[in-house]
Amino acid sequence: MASDQPEVTTVTSKGQITIPSKLRDQFGLEQGTKLMVVPTEYGLVLKKVDLPSIEEFQRRVENRADASDMSLDEVTRLVHEARSSDE
Known part of the structure; x- marks a missing residue:
């Protein structure tokens, strides 16, 4: 499911990033989706958090x-x- 092509984004002065639309579509990220930011030895990993209904x-x-x-x-x-x- 992961794309072979890396995407580049920029951190704003408020610490925000825009996730490219191709990746938002691929991973089902909509407005309000919660993401966990996990520091690793390789850098930061974003993980979608699925909250129960x-x-x-x-x-x-x-x-x-x-x-x-x-x-x-x-x-x-x-x-x-x-x-x-x-x-």
Whole structure:
């Protein structure tokens, strides 16, 4: 899936970069996509972070309900608040 041709981009004064459209399309990067920046001995690596949907997160919480004293409604409210603050 990786391209053999390197792409060049420039870091702005705010530390931002533009990922070339060819690579955005290839890797499914849309506005709001979260990327993890990982330092390695070879340089920086960008890794797409796939967050679970709210429904999937709720299922995961329900599976661990015995380990927490928070209700599902409280967890749902916190998830919605966290997602709203990221935008």
